[in-house]
Amino acid sequence: MYQVLNCLVTEHDWRLVVLGGAICWLASAVAISLLHRARASQGRTRAIWVGLDAAVGGCGIWATHFVAMLAYDPGAGAGYNIPVTLISLVFAVAISAVGLGIASLNERRWTVAMGGAVVGLGVAAMHYTGMMALELPARIVWSPGIVLASVVFGSVFAAMALVVAVRRDDRSHTLAATGLLTVAIVSHHFTAMGAVTLVPDPTLVIDELTIAPAALSFLIAVAAFAILGISLVAAMLDRRSSSELHQQKVLLDSAIGNMSQGLCMFDAEGRILLFNERYSEMMDRTGMPLQGRMLIDVLQDQKSNGKWDGDPDEFFNMVVAAAKAGETLTRVVTRNGRSIRVVDQPKKGGGWVATFEDITEWQQAQERISHMARHDALTNLPNRTLFREQLEKALRLAKRSDQLAVFCLDLDHFKEINDTLGHPVGDALLKEVARRLGECVTEHDTVARLGGDEFAVVQFCSDCDPSAVSLLASHIVEQIGEPYDIGGHQLVVGVSIGISLAPEDGKNPDELLKNADLALYRAKADGRGTYRYFETGMDARAQARRILELDLRAALQRHEFEVYYQPIRDVASDEVVAFEALVRWNHSLRGLISPVNFIPLAEETGLIVQLGDWVLRQACMDATGWPDNVDVAVNLSPVQFKNPNLVSSVKAALRASGLPAHRLELEITESVLLQNSAATLAVLHELRGFGVRISLDDFGTGYSSLSYLRSFPFDKIKIDRSFVNELTTRDDSMAIVRAVTSLGKSLGIVTTAEGVETEAQFELLRREGCTQAQGYLFSQPRPAAEVNTMLSRPRARIVA
Structure with a gap:
């Protein structure tokens, strides 16, 4: 240790030592910053950043060495062999690249530490090769113990520097890592210089392919500051750009994560690039690895678990083909009892974006509106549209041996009840009438409310007795005429029925309804509370x-x-x-x-x-x-x-x-x-x-x-x-x-x-x-x- 301190104090020019330290600090700062950029990248981009980091860091280490060598006074005229000097630069860059590449492989601390140790070995290789380039009329005698200590110092501090750097990408950790890497380079250099003993030997002659230390150090210092300054500015600009991109990514992730819709982005081959949790929940894919996987693999996994119906290969090929053709696909799938609308929208450059929207409530609302359009809102019976459809269907299906009858019903004196007791009571009465009518007919018959207090029935029976029509009409009159208890009111209402038969009284819905209506007027004219069949002589109403x-x-x-x-x-x-x-x-x-x-x-x-x-x-x-x-x-x-x-x-x-x-x-x-x-x-x-x-x-x-x-x-x-x-x-x-x-x-x-x-x-x-x-x-x-x-x-x- 005394030998090292004596070398540092008595054999170095402190002004140049400070210059070398500044270069070392700047090189270390750039190296740490570029390391963050490399670790944040993938594939080819990571390799480019590692190469740039190694080039800038290696040149900085190399420049630090030779500026420090200028500060060293061996006591005799010296020069540097140009080829060996260049080889030392190659060692510094190449071995640093290997170490930085190892440190960028993964997040494990020992992997990063190993990479840092390799960088320390690169510093040692550069230093001792650079010392071999030193030519002066003396032989260099090395102290093995101090040489080993220099290598250990460089490797340990470099490993610590990279471990601290990757722990967190912020200002405090970056400064600490920069300081540790500077200590690694400086401690190695001056410890290694302390291991040098010069033995004068006049027989040694300086090679002609040498350059004076002063000239070499000046050129190296200028070049190093230029390279390192430019690299540092580039790294800072990239860091700022990365920070802005990171903020935008955070905002985008937040927006995607809080979408009510599911979203999944695929590349042209069908590989999942991006998705949100809503997508995995809606498609029952939680707990499955999705990022980077092929869609066909996900579908096959779900198929094996009983969560996918159909042929995964056929579906996958259809979606990929549509995306390549620039076609938008829209479909509705069912997952866990929910209806999900899926829209596959092609992307420019290949691939597609799929959005998933839960339309269960919307579908239910549409079904309610559609039901409302074909059913009476009060009684939920078929309205005129559905009644007509059922009548047309019955006419198509009717055979010669079948019997089809159309009943037109009108409640007797309903208006008086509605006017005296109010609409709520009248509506409740209509609903009860509808219920009783439903109990009177079979599953083959149709009951409808045509409007107001008007109802209609289509009776369809196969190979039945001709009296079945009269039996049904009598049963309806009897059941509808039974007393009602509506809102505490005891009500009695009758019904008049007009009947037309197919095909005798008509071969289409219009004729049958018209003739049943004529028969209904006859029933009303005959005292109400009864039924009448259509007769061709029913002209009284027509005359009126x-x-x-x-x-x-x-x-x-x-x-x-x-x-x-x-x-x-x-x-x-x-x-x-x-x-x-x-x-x-x-x-x-x-x-x-x-x-x-x-x-x-x-x-x-x-x-x-x-x-x-x-x-x-x-x-x-x-x-x-x-x-x-x-x-x-x-x-x-x-x-x-x-x-x-x-x-x-x-x-x-x-x-x-x-x-x-x-x-x-x-x-x-x-x-x-x-x-x-x-x-x-x-x-x-x-x-x-x-x-x-x-x-x-x-x-x-x-x-x-x-x-x-x-x-x-x-x-x-x-x-x-x-x-x-x-x-x-x-x-x-x-x-x-x-x-x-x-x-x-x-x-x-x-x-x-x-x-x-x-x-x-x-x-x-x-x-x-x-x-x-x-x-x-x-x-x-x-x-x-x-x-x-x-x-x-x-x-x-x-x-x-």
Whole structure:
């Protein structure tokens, strides 16, 4: 130890020693920084960083040695052999590369320490090779013990430096590792110099291929500072860029990890590059190694565990082929009872990104809406659409020996019960009637509610007794006529039934229903509470309808019709935004006739076209006297759509009145879209093309509305009063209204609730985001003369 200290104190120039130390510190700092970059990389990029680290670190160690050698005064003129000097540089770079490569292999501490020890050996190899390049008139005698100590110091401190460096990539650990590596190089050098004893030998001659120490050290110092400075700046910039990328990665990982959807990214070969936990949970792949695995391997593992149906190879090849072709695949799979929609979106450059969305609730909502479109909301019985489908199916399946009967049922005196005891009691009675009807029929029969208190039954029996129809009719009359206990009220209601038989009374649903309806009127005329078969001589009702038809035609000439208006209020602002035009017939002898009694007849006879044109013209004319922000809504019958002059009639009404087209709203029912959907949609598009708004009335009560919402951009959906009536009493009605309003929001369509009668209903509609409302809560339909009064006064507080 004394020999080492004596060499350091008496035989070195401290100014150059400090210079060498500075170079050593800078080289160590760059080496540690580049080591972090190498360990953070993979594959070829890691090899490049290790090579750059070894080159910069080796050059720095080499430069430190020769600057320190300049500080050493051997007491005689000296030079350095150029080839051997260059070999020492090669040793420094090559052995350092091996050590840094070992240290970058994995996270184990002993592997890192071994790599550091190899770097220390590289320092020793460079030092003693560099000493061999020293030429002076003297022989060098080494002290073996001190030489061994120098090698140990270099290796131990270098190993410690790399262990500290990889423990954590932060400022404190980097500074500590830099200091330890500096100590490794400096301690080795000066310990090794202390092992040198020079024995003068005048016979030794300096080779001509030498360079003076001063010149060599100056050039090395300049080059070392330039190389190390540039490398340090590059490492700092890379570190800053890596830090920003790391922050972005943290944000991206956080976003992906908190997605409600599952996400998985694949390369062009089908290897998993990236995924989130939601993906592994939804696809039941938790606990499986996924990162870097081929999708086909994952599918085969699940297949062997009974968690995958189908052929993994076929599915994998299909997905990869679609991605290579740039095609997007969408499918729905079931996992653990949940429905998951999977979308495979191709990536630029190959591969694809798969997203996984749980659509269980959405599907259930769609199924409820679809069910609602084909079933009666109150009784859950098939509605007219499904009833017709079942009747058509029965007619197709019926053989010559089969018996098919159509029953049209109408409850006797139901209106009186509904009017005296209220709608809730009436609705409860209808549900109980529906239940009893279901108990009367077999599984081969169909029971439907056509609307109001009208029901229908299709009886289908094979090789049965002809009396089976009468037996069923008698049984229905008997069961429906039994007393009811509804909300503490003892009620008795009868039923009248009209029956038509196939094929005697008709070969298609329309004929059978029409003839059963004629028979129903006969049953009612015969005292109710009974059933009647259709007979070809049933002309009395037809005659009565003929008289009513003549009166209807005369009423148009005598101007007996009048347009009433019912306000439609905006739910949010509670202001009147429109009036619905409703026709009334003030008969000269019978007085005020309900539209229920003459509108169907007008439709059947075609008079609805002339009547509808008059209502349209009158409504447009009346609306011109209202404020500009108040619109008018006019109902259009399905029959009017068969009239080729409908569009020109609408244009003529607007032109004659001067009403802007955007203030006119035409309401159609779902039945309009059934008769000739292509032609009807063309008419609707033409009407909408010049500014008229189109509203879908009685949404969900009669026919399947969803396909029509997709095929035509309606401006408004009107929620049927049957749903609104039960808002406060039935959760399923609330769910249906919520689904419809959500559907309207999603499609950007206004939703109007009909039949609002209570403040509670209005408040629930407001809460669910319904756009508009109309009903007796605001006003009954009033003549045109009272429109200004309805506009000026606050809405009435009426409970119907």
